[in-house]
Amino acid sequence: MRRAISLAGLGIALASVAIGTGGVRPAPIKVVDTYERKCSSCHGKEGAMLDKGFEKKYASPRELREVVESMPGAIGMRSDELDAMLAYMRAVSRREPFLVWTERRSDALVGEVSPAAARVEARAKREKLRVERPQPSQWRIALPKGVRPDDIEIIAQRGTVRTTLRLKDSPYSHTK
Numbered sequence: 001m002r003r004a005i006s007l008a009g010l011g012i013a014l015a016s017v018a019i020g021t022g023g024v025r026p027a028p029i030k031v032v033d034t035y036e037r038k039c040s041s042c043h044g045k046e047g048a049m050l051d052k053g054f055e056k057k058y059a060s061p062r063e064l065r066e067v068v069e070s071m072p073g074a075i076g077m078r079s080d081e082l083d084a085m086l087a088y089m090r091a092v093s094r095r096e097p098f099l100v101w102t103e104r105r106s107d108a109l110v111g112e113v114s115p116a117a118a119r120v121e122a123r124a125k126r127e128k129l130r131v132e133r134p135q136p137s138q139w140r141i142a143l144p145k146g147v148r149p150d151d152i153e154i155i156a157q158r159g160t161v162r163t164t165l166r167l168k169d170s171p172y173s174h175t176k
């Protein structure tokens, strides 16, 4: 038990070193794509069949986690992957756009947005960046010289509802 605790502590220590050096990382899974493949057959495209505010039925985040963990599509999902999926589920429950960064290429960042109908904008220290949409629920931001992922802020907007994701904080929105 002691050993498990100290390993967990080491994990936290390593994670903070990574943050300290600006080593931000993409999410462990393509959350929106995984949802569409493994969950949408029962809960609808982009979570359309999940009730608005469903998360309020659960007394604690832990209870909601247990439900999602028990889903047929969640079998074999690692804990960090489940965390990312839960964040998406919170966004669906709140009917807010969800943003996730999924991939770092040499010259660009790639991620997902749900719903696909949401508009996506990005900035790095006030400078507006160009956002491409290679697929309806995908975004791609070319990295200008000297701009690091942790400088980037991404905004998704649907109607009047906005979600802001700062990559220095997390690779996906709705962490709480």
Ligand code: HEC
Binding pocket: 035, 038, 039, 040, 041, 042, 043, 050, 051, 054, 055, 057, 067, 068, 071, 072, 073, 074, 085, 089
């Ligand atoms: C075979 C159908 C099926 C699949 C596939 C499935 N679910 Fe479910 N899900 C259900 C059913 C039935 C319930 C309600 C029963 C329950 O609470 O256990 C539910 C409940 C939920 C809830 C709680 C909704 C509420 O209103 O309380 C969430 C969130 C959820 N599922 C997410 C997921 C995610 C994420 C996946 C994919 C990893 C997934 N489900 C895959 C059938 C499915």
